[in-house]
Amino acid sequence: xxxxxxxxxxxxxxxxxxxxxxxxxxxxxxxxxxxxxxxxxxxxxxxxxxxxxxxxxxxxxxxxxxxxxxxxxxxxxxxxxxxxxxxxxxxxxxxxxxxxxxxxxxxxxxxxxxxxxxxxxxxxxxxxxxxxxxxxxxxxxxxxxxxxxxxxxxxxxxxxxxxxxxxxxxxxxxxxxxxxxxxxxxxxxxxxxxxxxxxxxxxxxxxxxxxxxxxxxxxxxxxxxxxxxxxxxxxxxxxxxxxxxxxxxxxxxxxxxxxxxxxxxxxxxxxxxxxxxxx
Amino acid sequence: xxxxxxxxxxxxxxxxxxxxxxxxxxxxxxxxxxxxxxxxxxxxxxxxxxxxxxxxxxxxxxxxxxxxxxxxxxxxxxxxxxxxxxxxxxxxxxxxxxxxxxxxxxxxxxxxxxxxxxxxxxxxxxxxxxxxxxxxxxxxxxxxxxxxxxxxxxxxxxxxxxxxxxxxxxxxxxxxxxxxxxxxxxxxxxxxxxxxxxxxxxxxxxxxxxxxxxxxxxxxxxxxxxxxxxxxxxxxxxxxxxxxxxxxxxxxxxxxxxxxxxxxxxxxxxxxxxxxxxx
Numbered sequence: 141x142x143x144x145x146x147x148x149x150x151x152x153x154x155x156x157x158x159x160x161x162x163x164x165x166x167x168x169x170x171x172x173x174x175x176x177x178x179x180x181x182x183x184x185x186x187x188x189x190x191x192x193x194x195x196x197x198x199x200x201x202x203x204x205x206x207x208x209x210x211x212x213x214x215x216x217x218x219x220x221x222x223x224x225x226x227x228x229x230x231x232x233x234x235x236x237x238x239x240x241x242x243x244x245x246x247x248x249x250x251x252x253x254x255x256x257x258x259x260x261x262x263x264x265x266x267x268x269x270x271x272x273x274x275x276x277x278x279x280x281x282x283x284x285x286x287x288x289x290x291x292x293x294x295x296x297x298x299x300x301x302x303x304x305x306x307x308x309x310x311x312x313x314x315x316x317x318x319x320x321x322x323x324x325x326x327x328x329x330x331x332x333x334x335x336x337x338x339x340x341x342x343x344x345x346x347x348x349x350x351x352x353x354x355x356x357x358x359x360x361x362x363x364x365x366x367x368x369x370x371x372x373x374x375x376x377x378x379x380x381x382x383x384x385x386x387x388x389x390x391x392x393x394x395x396x397x398x399x400x401x402x403x404x405x406x407x408x409x410x411x412x413x414x415x416x417x418x419x
Numbered sequence: 420x421x422x423x424x425x426x427x428x429x430x431x432x433x434x435x436x437x438x439x440x441x442x443x444x445x446x447x448x449x450x451x452x453x454x455x456x457x458x459x460x461x462x463x464x465x466x467x468x469x470x471x472x473x474x475x476x477x478x479x480x481x482x483x484x485x486x487x488x489x490x491x492x493x494x495x496x497x498x499x500x501x502x503x504x505x506x507x508x509x510x511x512x513x514x515x516x517x518x519x520x521x522x523x524x525x526x527x528x529x530x531x532x533x534x535x536x537x538x539x540x541x542x543x544x545x546x547x548x549x550x551x552x553x554x555x556x557x558x559x560x561x562x563x564x565x566x567x568x569x570x571x572x573x574x575x576x577x578x579x580x581x582x583x584x585x586x587x588x589x590x591x592x593x594x595x596x597x598x599x600x601x602x603x604x605x606x607x608x609x610x611x612x613x614x615x616x617x618x619x620x621x622x623x624x625x626x627x628x629x630x631x632x633x634x635x636x637x638x639x640x641x642x643x644x645x646x647x648x649x650x651x652x653x654x655x656x657x658x659x660x661x662x663x664x665x666x667x668x669x670x671x672x673x674x675x676x677x678x679x680x681x682x683x684x685x686x687x688x689x690x691x692x693x694x695x696x697x698x
Contacts, residue, residue, distance in 0.1 A: 188478050203697075269672060295581065295582060296582060303575060392474045392547075414698065416697050418468075
Protein backbone atom coordinates (compact mmCIF):
# COMPACT_ATOMS: atom_id res chain seq x y z
CA UNK A 141 0.00 0.00 0.00
CA UNK A 142 1.36 3.39 -0.94
CA UNK A 143 1.22 6.15 1.62
CA UNK A 144 -1.15 8.57 -0.09
CA UNK A 145 -0.92 11.06 2.75
CA UNK A 146 2.80 11.83 2.71
CA UNK A 147 3.38 15.46 1.93
CA UNK A 148 6.20 14.90 -0.56
CA UNK A 149 3.73 13.52 -3.11
CA UNK A 150 3.24 15.52 -6.31
CA UNK A 151 -0.01 17.49 -6.07
CA UNK A 152 -1.84 15.30 -8.62
CA UNK A 153 -1.08 12.22 -6.52
CA UNK A 154 -2.55 13.68 -3.35
CA UNK A 155 -5.95 12.34 -2.25
CA UNK A 156 -9.34 13.98 -2.56
CA UNK A 157 -10.62 14.69 0.97
CA UNK A 158 -14.30 14.09 1.67
CA UNK A 159 -16.10 14.69 4.97
CA UNK A 160 -19.60 14.22 6.26
CA UNK A 161 -21.43 14.21 9.59
CA UNK A 162 -21.50 10.43 9.39
CA UNK A 163 -21.74 7.75 6.75
CA UNK A 164 -24.22 9.42 4.37
CA UNK A 165 -21.30 11.01 2.53
CA UNK A 166 -20.30 7.56 1.33
CA UNK A 167 -22.92 7.99 -1.42
CA UNK A 168 -20.82 10.94 -2.62
CA UNK A 169 -17.64 8.85 -2.41
CA UNK A 170 -19.40 6.19 -4.47
CA UNK A 171 -20.20 8.75 -7.19
CA UNK A 172 -16.64 10.12 -7.11
CA UNK A 173 -15.19 6.61 -7.45
CA UNK A 174 -17.48 5.99 -10.45
CA UNK A 175 -16.57 9.22 -12.22
CA UNK A 176 -12.93 9.52 -11.14
CA UNK A 177 -11.73 5.92 -10.75
CA UNK A 178 -8.05 6.85 -10.54
CA UNK A 179 -8.28 9.24 -7.58
CA UNK A 180 -7.12 8.45 -4.04
CA UNK A 181 -9.75 9.35 -1.43
CA UNK A 182 -9.50 10.12 2.29
CA UNK A 183 -12.88 10.23 4.03
CA UNK A 184 -13.80 11.52 7.47
CA UNK A 185 -17.21 10.74 8.98
CA UNK A 186 -18.01 12.39 12.32
CA UNK A 187 -19.99 9.39 13.54
CA UNK A 188 -19.49 10.33 17.21
CA UNK A 189 -21.50 13.54 16.74
CA UNK A 190 -23.81 12.51 13.89
CA UNK A 191 -26.41 13.74 12.87
CA UNK A 192 -25.81 17.42 12.13
CA UNK A 193 -29.21 17.86 10.43
CA UNK A 194 -31.33 18.82 13.44
CA UNK A 195 -28.56 20.73 15.25
CA UNK A 196 -28.15 24.51 15.35
CA UNK A 197 -26.08 26.33 12.73
CA UNK A 198 -23.74 27.51 15.52
CA UNK A 199 -22.86 23.96 16.56
CA UNK A 200 -22.61 22.72 12.95
CA UNK A 201 -20.14 25.53 12.16
CA UNK A 202 -17.90 24.51 15.09
CA UNK A 203 -17.95 20.89 13.98
CA UNK A 204 -17.30 21.80 10.32
CA UNK A 205 -14.13 23.71 11.24
CA UNK A 206 -12.78 20.68 13.13
CA UNK A 207 -13.70 18.26 10.35
CA UNK A 208 -11.82 20.47 7.87
CA UNK A 209 -8.71 20.45 10.07
CA UNK A 210 -8.78 16.66 10.21
CA UNK A 211 -8.81 16.34 6.41
CA UNK A 212 -6.10 18.97 5.98
CA UNK A 213 -3.81 16.92 8.23
CA UNK A 214 -4.06 14.19 5.60
CA UNK A 215 -2.58 16.25 2.80
CA UNK A 216 -5.64 16.43 0.58
CA UNK A 217 -5.60 18.36 -2.71
CA UNK A 218 -9.30 19.24 -2.54
CA UNK A 219 -12.03 19.14 0.10
CA UNK A 220 -15.50 17.85 -0.74
CA UNK A 221 -18.10 18.76 1.87
CA UNK A 222 -20.31 15.72 1.35
CA UNK A 223 -22.86 16.90 3.89
CA UNK A 224 -25.80 19.02 2.81
CA UNK A 225 -26.22 20.51 6.28
CA UNK A 226 -22.59 21.69 6.46
CA UNK A 227 -22.70 22.85 2.83
CA UNK A 228 -25.85 24.86 3.72
CA UNK A 229 -24.79 26.56 6.92
CA UNK A 230 -20.99 26.36 7.14
CA UNK A 231 -19.40 26.24 3.67
CA UNK A 232 -17.80 29.64 4.35
CA UNK A 233 -16.18 28.22 7.50
CA UNK A 234 -14.62 25.38 5.51
CA UNK A 235 -13.47 27.73 2.73
CA UNK A 236 -11.97 30.21 5.19
CA UNK A 237 -9.95 27.47 6.88
CA UNK A 238 -8.82 25.60 3.80
CA UNK A 239 -5.78 26.44 1.64
CA UNK A 240 -7.04 23.91 -0.96
CA UNK A 241 -10.20 24.26 -3.08
CA UNK A 242 -13.54 23.37 -1.47
CA UNK A 243 -16.62 21.92 -3.16
CA UNK A 244 -19.96 21.67 -1.36
CA UNK A 245 -22.94 19.61 -2.46
CA UNK A 246 -25.41 22.50 -2.82
CA UNK A 247 -24.03 24.51 -5.72
CA UNK A 248 -23.62 21.65 -8.23
CA UNK A 249 -27.13 20.26 -7.63
CA UNK A 250 -28.69 23.74 -7.60
CA UNK A 251 -27.20 24.57 -11.00
CA UNK A 252 -28.52 21.39 -12.59
CA UNK A 253 -31.95 21.84 -10.96
CA UNK A 254 -32.21 25.40 -12.30
CA UNK A 255 -31.45 24.23 -15.84
CA UNK A 256 -33.75 21.19 -15.62
CA UNK A 257 -37.00 22.81 -14.48
CA UNK A 258 -39.46 23.82 -17.21
CA UNK A 259 -42.35 24.65 -14.86
CA UNK A 260 -40.01 26.94 -12.89
CA UNK A 261 -41.04 25.15 -9.72
CA UNK A 262 -38.33 23.15 -7.98
CA UNK A 263 -38.74 21.07 -4.84
CA UNK A 264 -35.91 20.60 -2.36
CA UNK A 265 -35.93 17.94 0.35
CA UNK A 266 -33.35 17.76 3.14
CA UNK A 267 -32.71 17.91 6.86
CA UNK A 268 -34.25 20.54 9.13
CA UNK A 269 -30.95 22.48 9.02
CA UNK A 270 -30.61 22.37 5.25
CA UNK A 271 -34.19 23.49 4.58
CA UNK A 272 -34.19 26.17 7.32
CA UNK A 273 -31.00 27.67 5.82
CA UNK A 274 -32.66 28.26 2.41
CA UNK A 275 -29.21 27.59 0.88
CA UNK A 276 -30.68 25.74 -2.10
CA UNK A 277 -33.22 28.53 -2.61
CA UNK A 278 -30.46 31.17 -2.82
CA UNK A 279 -28.28 29.06 -5.11
CA UNK A 280 -31.10 28.10 -7.50
CA UNK A 281 -32.36 31.72 -7.67
CA UNK A 282 -28.81 32.80 -8.38
CA UNK A 283 -29.09 30.81 -11.63
CA UNK A 284 -32.69 31.80 -12.38
CA UNK A 285 -34.53 34.33 -10.19
CA UNK A 286 -37.89 33.32 -11.72
CA UNK A 287 -37.85 29.86 -10.17
CA UNK A 288 -40.04 29.19 -7.15
CA UNK A 289 -38.47 26.79 -4.65
CA UNK A 290 -40.55 24.61 -2.36
CA UNK A 291 -38.54 23.25 0.58
CA UNK A 292 -39.58 20.28 2.69
CA UNK A 293 -37.63 18.82 5.61
CA UNK A 294 -37.84 15.00 5.66
CA UNK A 295 -36.30 13.95 9.01
CA UNK A 296 -37.56 10.35 8.74
CA UNK A 297 -35.77 9.62 5.47
CA UNK A 298 -32.35 9.34 7.15
CA UNK A 299 -33.35 6.65 9.67
CA UNK A 300 -35.43 4.84 7.01
CA UNK A 301 -32.38 4.74 4.70
CA UNK A 302 -30.23 3.49 7.58
CA UNK A 303 -32.76 0.77 8.38
CA UNK A 304 -32.49 -0.27 4.72
CA UNK A 305 -36.25 0.08 4.21
CA UNK A 306 -35.87 1.14 0.60
CA UNK A 307 -38.88 -0.87 -0.53
CA UNK A 308 -41.15 -0.82 2.52
CA UNK A 309 -44.76 0.38 2.71
CA UNK A 310 -43.92 2.51 5.74
CA UNK A 311 -41.35 4.37 3.64
CA UNK A 312 -43.96 4.77 0.91
CA UNK A 313 -46.43 6.33 3.37
CA UNK A 314 -43.76 8.63 4.80
CA UNK A 315 -42.69 9.68 1.30
CA UNK A 316 -46.30 10.42 0.32
CA UNK A 317 -46.80 12.54 3.43
CA UNK A 318 -43.63 14.58 2.85
CA UNK A 319 -43.89 14.90 -0.92
CA UNK A 320 -47.63 15.54 -1.39
CA UNK A 321 -47.37 19.31 -0.71
CA UNK A 322 -44.54 19.62 -3.27
CA UNK A 323 -46.41 17.65 -5.94
CA UNK A 324 -49.54 19.75 -5.34
CA UNK A 325 -47.49 22.87 -6.00
CA UNK A 326 -46.55 21.61 -9.46
CA UNK A 327 -42.82 20.94 -9.11
CA UNK A 328 -41.21 19.20 -12.10
CA UNK A 329 -37.75 18.89 -10.50
CA UNK A 330 -36.83 17.59 -7.06
CA UNK A 331 -33.40 17.98 -5.44
CA UNK A 332 -32.43 15.11 -3.13
CA UNK A 333 -30.72 17.50 -0.71
CA UNK A 334 -29.28 14.95 1.72
CA UNK A 335 -26.65 12.31 1.09
CA UNK A 336 -28.89 9.57 2.54
CA UNK A 337 -31.70 10.12 0.08
CA UNK A 338 -30.23 8.39 -3.00
CA UNK A 339 -30.80 5.13 -1.06
CA UNK A 340 -34.55 5.87 -1.24
CA UNK A 341 -34.48 7.13 -4.84
CA UNK A 342 -36.76 4.40 -6.24
CA UNK A 343 -39.52 4.98 -3.72
CA UNK A 344 -39.25 8.77 -4.07
CA UNK A 345 -39.52 8.42 -7.87
CA UNK A 346 -42.52 6.12 -7.47
CA UNK A 347 -44.31 8.73 -5.33
CA UNK A 348 -43.44 11.79 -7.44
CA UNK A 349 -44.16 10.00 -10.75
CA UNK A 350 -42.35 10.29 -14.10
CA UNK A 351 -43.17 14.00 -14.56
CA UNK A 352 -40.68 14.97 -11.82
CA UNK A 353 -36.93 14.76 -12.48
CA UNK A 354 -34.83 13.82 -9.44
CA UNK A 355 -31.51 15.58 -8.97
CA UNK A 356 -29.02 13.55 -6.97
CA UNK A 357 -26.60 15.90 -5.23
CA UNK A 358 -24.01 13.09 -4.99
CA UNK A 359 -23.76 12.69 -8.78
CA UNK A 360 -23.71 16.42 -9.53
CA UNK A 361 -21.01 16.95 -6.90
CA UNK A 362 -18.84 14.23 -8.44
CA UNK A 363 -19.20 16.02 -11.80
CA UNK A 364 -18.11 19.27 -10.17
CA UNK A 365 -15.06 17.53 -8.67
CA UNK A 366 -14.13 16.18 -12.12
CA UNK A 367 -14.42 19.63 -13.73
CA UNK A 368 -12.47 21.38 -11.00
CA UNK A 369 -9.56 18.91 -11.03
CA UNK A 370 -9.53 18.99 -14.84
CA UNK A 371 -9.45 22.78 -14.97
CA UNK A 372 -6.61 22.93 -12.46
CA UNK A 373 -4.65 20.13 -14.12
CA UNK A 374 -4.87 18.11 -10.92
CA UNK A 375 -6.38 14.86 -12.19
CA UNK A 376 -4.39 11.84 -11.12
CA UNK A 377 -3.09 10.00 -14.14
CA UNK A 378 -1.50 6.86 -12.81
CA UNK A 379 -2.41 3.25 -13.46
CA UNK A 380 -1.45 2.06 -10.00
CA UNK A 381 -4.87 1.44 -8.37
CA UNK A 382 -5.98 4.21 -5.99
CA UNK A 383 -6.29 3.87 -2.20
CA UNK A 384 -9.38 4.62 -0.17
CA UNK A 385 -9.01 5.39 3.54
CA UNK A 386 -11.98 5.93 5.85
CA UNK A 387 -11.63 7.71 9.20
CA UNK A 388 -14.53 7.90 11.66
CA UNK A 389 -14.87 9.41 15.14
CA UNK A 390 -16.87 6.36 16.29
CA UNK A 391 -17.58 2.88 15.01
CA UNK A 392 -21.31 2.80 15.75
CA UNK A 393 -23.66 -0.17 15.71
CA UNK A 394 -24.35 -1.56 12.21
CA UNK A 395 -21.58 0.67 10.84
CA UNK A 396 -20.24 -1.81 8.29
CA UNK A 397 -23.68 -2.97 7.14
CA UNK A 398 -24.98 0.56 6.59
CA UNK A 399 -21.68 1.87 5.22
CA UNK A 400 -21.38 -0.82 2.58
CA UNK A 401 -24.95 -0.20 1.44
CA UNK A 402 -24.12 3.50 1.00
CA UNK A 403 -20.70 2.96 -0.58
CA UNK A 404 -21.91 0.15 -2.84
CA UNK A 405 -18.76 -1.89 -2.18
CA UNK A 406 -16.79 -3.51 0.60
CA UNK A 407 -15.71 -1.03 3.27
CA UNK A 408 -12.03 -1.54 4.10
CA UNK A 409 -9.28 0.61 5.66
CA UNK A 410 -11.55 2.02 8.37
CA UNK A 411 -9.87 3.66 11.35
CA UNK A 412 -11.37 5.38 14.39
CA UNK A 413 -9.71 8.71 15.20
CA UNK A 414 -10.38 11.61 17.55
CA UNK A 415 -11.94 11.97 20.99
CA UNK A 416 -14.97 14.15 21.61
CA UNK A 417 -15.17 16.24 24.79
CA UNK A 418 -17.46 18.84 26.27
CA UNK A 419 -15.79 21.81 27.97
CA UNK B 420 -36.42 32.78 41.88
CA UNK B 421 -34.44 30.94 44.51
CA UNK B 422 -30.99 29.68 43.67
CA UNK B 423 -31.53 25.95 43.97
CA UNK B 424 -27.94 25.21 43.07
CA UNK B 425 -26.13 26.99 45.87
CA UNK B 426 -24.17 24.57 47.98
CA UNK B 427 -25.23 25.97 51.36
CA UNK B 428 -28.74 24.58 50.87
CA UNK B 429 -29.84 21.83 53.27
CA UNK B 430 -29.61 18.45 51.52
CA UNK B 431 -33.40 18.05 51.23
CA UNK B 432 -33.61 21.36 49.39
CA UNK B 433 -31.05 20.40 46.77
CA UNK B 434 -32.35 19.55 43.30
CA UNK B 435 -32.75 16.15 41.70
CA UNK B 436 -30.34 15.96 38.75
CA UNK B 437 -31.55 14.28 35.56
CA UNK B 438 -29.55 13.78 32.39
CA UNK B 439 -30.20 12.30 28.98
CA UNK B 440 -28.58 12.23 25.55
CA UNK B 441 -31.13 14.79 24.41
CA UNK B 442 -34.73 15.69 25.12
CA UNK B 443 -36.19 12.18 25.51
CA UNK B 444 -35.41 12.33 29.23
CA UNK B 445 -38.05 15.01 29.59
CA UNK B 446 -40.63 12.18 29.71
CA UNK B 447 -38.83 11.03 32.87
CA UNK B 448 -38.86 14.59 34.25
CA UNK B 449 -42.60 14.71 33.53
CA UNK B 450 -43.13 11.52 35.58
CA UNK B 451 -40.94 12.82 38.41
CA UNK B 452 -42.87 16.12 38.51
CA UNK B 453 -46.14 14.17 38.69
CA UNK B 454 -44.99 11.88 41.50
CA UNK B 455 -42.76 14.32 43.41
CA UNK B 456 -44.32 17.74 42.81
CA UNK B 457 -42.26 19.48 45.51
CA UNK B 458 -38.81 18.59 44.18
CA UNK B 459 -36.47 20.99 42.41
CA UNK B 460 -35.05 19.53 39.20
CA UNK B 461 -31.91 20.33 37.20
CA UNK B 462 -31.85 18.67 33.77
CA UNK B 463 -29.00 18.27 31.32
CA UNK B 464 -29.69 17.15 27.73
CA UNK B 465 -26.63 16.55 25.55
CA UNK B 466 -28.38 17.81 22.42
CA UNK B 467 -25.08 18.63 20.68
CA UNK B 468 -24.11 14.94 20.62
CA UNK B 469 -27.55 13.29 20.55
CA UNK B 470 -28.41 10.47 19.83
CA UNK B 471 -26.39 8.01 21.91
CA UNK B 472 -28.50 5.00 20.82
CA UNK B 473 -26.59 3.94 17.68
CA UNK B 474 -23.14 4.92 19.03
CA UNK B 475 -20.53 2.54 20.46
CA UNK B 476 -20.44 1.71 24.17
CA UNK B 477 -16.95 3.25 24.34
CA UNK B 478 -18.16 6.64 23.13
CA UNK B 479 -21.32 6.53 25.25
CA UNK B 480 -19.21 5.84 28.36
CA UNK B 481 -17.04 8.91 27.67
CA UNK B 482 -20.10 11.10 27.21
CA UNK B 483 -21.81 9.69 30.33
CA UNK B 484 -18.84 10.64 32.53
CA UNK B 485 -18.96 14.23 31.25
CA UNK B 486 -22.74 14.47 31.66
CA UNK B 487 -22.38 13.32 35.27
CA UNK B 488 -19.75 15.99 35.98
CA UNK B 489 -22.07 18.67 34.62
CA UNK B 490 -24.90 17.68 36.98
CA UNK B 491 -22.56 17.39 39.96
CA UNK B 492 -21.49 21.00 39.42
CA UNK B 493 -25.11 21.93 40.08
CA UNK B 494 -25.20 20.52 43.58
CA UNK B 495 -27.72 17.74 42.98
CA UNK B 496 -28.75 15.36 45.77
CA UNK B 497 -29.42 12.44 43.40
CA UNK B 498 -28.64 11.65 39.76
CA UNK B 499 -31.27 10.10 37.53
CA UNK B 500 -29.83 8.65 34.33
CA UNK B 501 -32.89 9.25 32.16
CA UNK B 502 -31.34 7.59 29.14
CA UNK B 503 -31.79 3.91 28.49
CA UNK B 504 -28.61 3.69 26.42
CA UNK B 505 -26.44 5.21 29.18
CA UNK B 506 -28.24 3.16 31.83
CA UNK B 507 -27.51 0.04 29.73
CA UNK B 508 -23.83 0.51 28.92
CA UNK B 509 -22.46 3.13 31.33
CA UNK B 510 -24.34 3.11 34.64
CA UNK B 511 -21.15 1.94 36.39
CA UNK B 512 -19.30 4.97 34.99
CA UNK B 513 -21.90 7.33 36.46
CA UNK B 514 -21.92 5.50 39.81
CA UNK B 515 -18.14 5.47 40.04
CA UNK B 516 -17.96 9.22 39.44
CA UNK B 517 -20.85 10.30 41.64
CA UNK B 518 -20.72 10.93 45.40
CA UNK B 519 -24.55 11.10 45.43
CA UNK B 520 -26.93 8.17 44.75
CA UNK B 521 -27.59 7.21 41.11
CA UNK B 522 -30.78 5.75 39.63
CA UNK B 523 -30.89 4.39 36.08
CA UNK B 524 -34.01 3.62 34.09
CA UNK B 525 -33.32 -0.10 33.55
CA UNK B 526 -33.56 -1.57 37.04
CA UNK B 527 -36.95 -0.08 38.04
CA UNK B 528 -38.66 -1.13 34.80
CA UNK B 529 -37.01 -4.57 34.83
CA UNK B 530 -38.28 -5.29 38.33
CA UNK B 531 -41.85 -4.38 37.44
CA UNK B 532 -41.69 -6.35 34.17
CA UNK B 533 -40.45 -9.46 36.00
CA UNK B 534 -43.36 -9.29 38.45
CA UNK B 535 -45.95 -8.51 35.77
CA UNK B 536 -45.33 -11.34 33.31
CA UNK B 537 -47.44 -14.48 33.73
CA UNK B 538 -46.36 -16.13 30.47
CA UNK B 539 -42.71 -15.65 31.52
CA UNK B 540 -42.03 -14.02 28.18
CA UNK B 541 -41.12 -10.35 28.27
CA UNK B 542 -40.41 -8.14 25.27
CA UNK B 543 -37.99 -5.24 25.45
CA UNK B 544 -37.80 -2.52 22.80
CA UNK B 545 -35.07 0.12 22.70
CA UNK B 546 -32.18 1.62 20.75
CA UNK B 547 -29.52 -0.50 19.06
CA UNK B 548 -27.18 0.19 22.00
CA UNK B 549 -29.73 -0.73 24.67
CA UNK B 550 -30.77 -3.99 23.00
CA UNK B 551 -27.20 -5.01 22.08
CA UNK B 552 -26.13 -4.53 25.72
CA UNK B 553 -28.70 -7.09 27.02
CA UNK B 554 -28.94 -4.93 30.16
CA UNK B 555 -32.70 -5.50 30.51
CA UNK B 556 -32.19 -9.23 29.98
CA UNK B 557 -29.69 -9.42 32.86
CA UNK B 558 -31.82 -7.28 35.19
CA UNK B 559 -35.07 -9.14 34.50
CA UNK B 560 -33.36 -12.53 34.91
CA UNK B 561 -31.89 -11.31 38.17
CA UNK B 562 -35.49 -11.10 39.44
CA UNK B 563 -36.67 -14.32 37.78
CA UNK B 564 -34.24 -16.57 35.89
CA UNK B 565 -37.13 -18.46 34.27
CA UNK B 566 -38.22 -15.49 32.18
CA UNK B 567 -37.35 -15.44 28.48
CA UNK B 568 -36.59 -11.97 27.16
CA UNK B 569 -37.13 -11.01 23.53
CA UNK B 570 -35.25 -7.84 22.57
CA UNK B 571 -36.04 -5.72 19.53
CA UNK B 572 -34.24 -2.55 18.47
CA UNK B 573 -36.68 0.05 17.08
CA UNK B 574 -34.49 2.83 15.62
CA UNK B 575 -37.39 4.49 13.78
CA UNK B 576 -39.46 5.09 16.91
CA UNK B 577 -37.26 7.99 18.07
CA UNK B 578 -37.58 10.06 14.88
CA UNK B 579 -41.29 9.19 14.61
CA UNK B 580 -41.85 10.44 18.17
CA UNK B 581 -39.88 13.61 17.38
CA UNK B 582 -41.98 14.18 14.25
CA UNK B 583 -45.05 13.94 16.50
CA UNK B 584 -46.51 11.15 14.35
CA UNK B 585 -48.18 9.47 17.32
CA UNK B 586 -51.32 8.64 15.34
CA UNK B 587 -50.04 8.14 11.80
CA UNK B 588 -50.44 5.07 9.59
CA UNK B 589 -46.71 5.06 8.85
CA UNK B 590 -46.05 4.71 12.58
CA UNK B 591 -48.62 1.90 12.71
CA UNK B 592 -46.82 0.03 9.90
CA UNK B 593 -43.43 0.53 11.53
CA UNK B 594 -44.79 -0.64 14.89
CA UNK B 595 -46.29 -3.76 13.30
CA UNK B 596 -43.01 -4.59 11.59
CA UNK B 597 -40.97 -4.21 14.80
CA UNK B 598 -43.45 -5.80 17.20
CA UNK B 599 -44.73 -8.77 15.14
CA UNK B 600 -41.80 -11.05 16.08
CA UNK B 601 -42.33 -10.28 19.79
CA UNK B 602 -46.08 -10.92 19.63
CA UNK B 603 -45.49 -14.20 17.77
CA UNK B 604 -43.23 -15.32 20.59
CA UNK B 605 -46.07 -14.94 23.09
CA UNK B 606 -44.91 -11.99 25.21
CA UNK B 607 -47.48 -10.69 27.71
CA UNK B 608 -45.32 -7.77 28.93
CA UNK B 609 -43.44 -5.19 26.90
CA UNK B 610 -40.85 -2.79 28.34
CA UNK B 611 -40.71 0.60 26.58
CA UNK B 612 -36.93 0.74 26.93
CA UNK B 613 -36.36 4.23 25.52
CA UNK B 614 -37.50 7.56 26.88
CA UNK B 615 -39.02 8.54 23.53
CA UNK B 616 -41.40 5.59 23.38
CA UNK B 617 -44.08 6.78 25.85
CA UNK B 618 -44.99 9.34 23.14
CA UNK B 619 -46.01 6.38 20.92
CA UNK B 620 -47.67 4.40 23.73
CA UNK B 621 -51.17 4.45 22.20
CA UNK B 622 -50.06 3.08 18.85
CA UNK B 623 -47.81 0.47 20.48
CA UNK B 624 -50.75 -0.65 22.65
CA UNK B 625 -53.01 -0.80 19.60
CA UNK B 626 -50.53 -3.10 17.82
CA UNK B 627 -49.74 -5.37 20.77
CA UNK B 628 -53.40 -5.61 21.86
CA UNK B 629 -54.85 -5.75 25.38
CA UNK B 630 -53.13 -9.04 26.30
CA UNK B 631 -49.76 -7.29 26.53
CA UNK B 632 -48.98 -4.97 29.48
CA UNK B 633 -46.73 -2.02 28.63
CA UNK B 634 -44.10 -1.01 31.17
CA UNK B 635 -43.13 2.62 30.93
CA UNK B 636 -39.58 3.04 32.21
CA UNK B 637 -40.25 6.74 32.94
CA UNK B 638 -43.01 5.97 35.44
CA UNK B 639 -41.16 3.14 37.16
CA UNK B 640 -38.05 5.30 37.45
CA UNK B 641 -40.04 8.10 39.10
CA UNK B 642 -41.35 5.54 41.60
CA UNK B 643 -37.78 4.46 42.34
CA UNK B 644 -36.77 8.09 42.90
CA UNK B 645 -39.65 8.54 45.35
CA UNK B 646 -38.70 5.41 47.31
CA UNK B 647 -35.02 6.26 47.43
CA UNK B 648 -35.55 9.83 48.65
CA UNK B 649 -38.11 8.60 51.19
CA UNK B 650 -35.78 5.92 52.54
CA UNK B 651 -32.94 8.41 52.91
CA UNK B 652 -35.13 11.11 54.45
CA UNK B 653 -34.29 13.40 51.55
CA UNK B 654 -37.76 14.34 50.29
CA UNK B 655 -38.22 18.08 49.99
CA UNK B 656 -41.00 19.24 52.26
CA UNK B 657 -41.49 22.88 51.47
CA UNK B 658 -44.54 24.65 50.12
CA UNK B 659 -42.55 27.20 48.13
CA UNK B 660 -43.06 25.99 44.52
CA UNK B 661 -40.07 24.11 43.10
CA UNK B 662 -37.79 25.34 40.33
CA UNK B 663 -37.02 23.50 37.11
CA UNK B 664 -33.85 24.38 35.19
CA UNK B 665 -32.98 22.86 31.82
CA UNK B 666 -29.43 22.88 30.46
CA UNK B 667 -28.66 21.71 26.92
CA UNK B 668 -25.44 21.54 24.91
CA UNK B 669 -27.28 22.79 21.80
CA UNK B 670 -30.62 24.40 21.03
CA UNK B 671 -31.50 22.35 17.97
CA UNK B 672 -34.26 22.94 15.43
CA UNK B 673 -37.79 22.38 16.80
CA UNK B 674 -36.33 22.11 20.31
CA UNK B 675 -39.16 23.89 22.09
CA UNK B 676 -41.92 22.17 20.10
CA UNK B 677 -40.53 18.68 20.70
CA UNK B 678 -39.45 19.41 24.27
CA UNK B 679 -42.87 20.65 25.34
CA UNK B 680 -44.54 17.60 23.83
CA UNK B 681 -42.22 15.38 25.87
CA UNK B 682 -42.41 17.39 29.08
CA UNK B 683 -46.17 17.92 28.82
CA UNK B 684 -45.88 21.54 29.90
CA UNK B 685 -44.27 24.82 28.93
CA UNK B 686 -40.48 24.61 28.72
CA UNK B 687 -38.91 27.55 30.55
CA UNK B 688 -35.51 28.27 32.10
CA UNK B 689 -33.57 26.70 29.24
CA UNK B 690 -29.88 27.55 28.97
CA UNK B 691 -27.24 26.36 26.52
CA UNK B 692 -23.98 25.31 28.19
CA UNK B 693 -20.77 23.60 27.12
CA UNK B 694 -18.74 23.43 23.93
CA UNK B 695 -18.03 20.18 22.12
CA UNK B 696 -14.61 19.59 20.59
CA UNK B 697 -12.76 16.78 18.87
CA UNK B 698 -9.12 16.27 19.89
